[in-house]
Amino acid sequence: MRLKHNLNIGRQWNIMPDWRGLAATCLGLGHSPFAPGTAGSSGALVLVWVIIAYGGTQGGYALLAIAILLYPTGRSLAEWAEQEWGDDPGRFVLDEVAGYLLGAAIVWLATASSPDVTELVALFVLFRAFDILKxxxxxxxxxxKGGDGVMLDDVAAGILAAVVLLLLPILF
Structure with missing residues (x-):
């Protein structure tokens, strides 16, 4: 008599983290029950503060490099996220991160100095306003369609926020 062994008892546990989900939600910030896009943007703001504190004079270039690298990564992850979570899912916030980082890089490089707290907060408010109002x-x-549609509107919002912030002192 042959015994049949079933080792597949109960729930299977996967100890490997979902790297795509972690990246797409900016380490979980996109799971915020209130304004996940704002939560993701705030993660980008914290990253900018860290780069200002430790990045030295080349921080603007570091921000630009990160934003540029995030675009193809975000585009690919956005397409995955749309398959997993539906069209332009709110929890996907890597687009907000890329857009805000690009805006901060533009301000830093255009002024040849790291943005101060007031400029970072003003950029944050302008970026979120342009991202929401579109x-x-x-x-x-x-x-x-696809990852470009998810990413490019936030990239444009970051560029527009930076341009407006840079023009404000000239206009007023």
């Missing part, structure tokens, strides 16, 4: 041409970019 004025033209940001609204057109969001209509693109």
């Amino acid at each position: 004025p033209w041409p940001i609204s057109r970019l969001e209509e693109l």
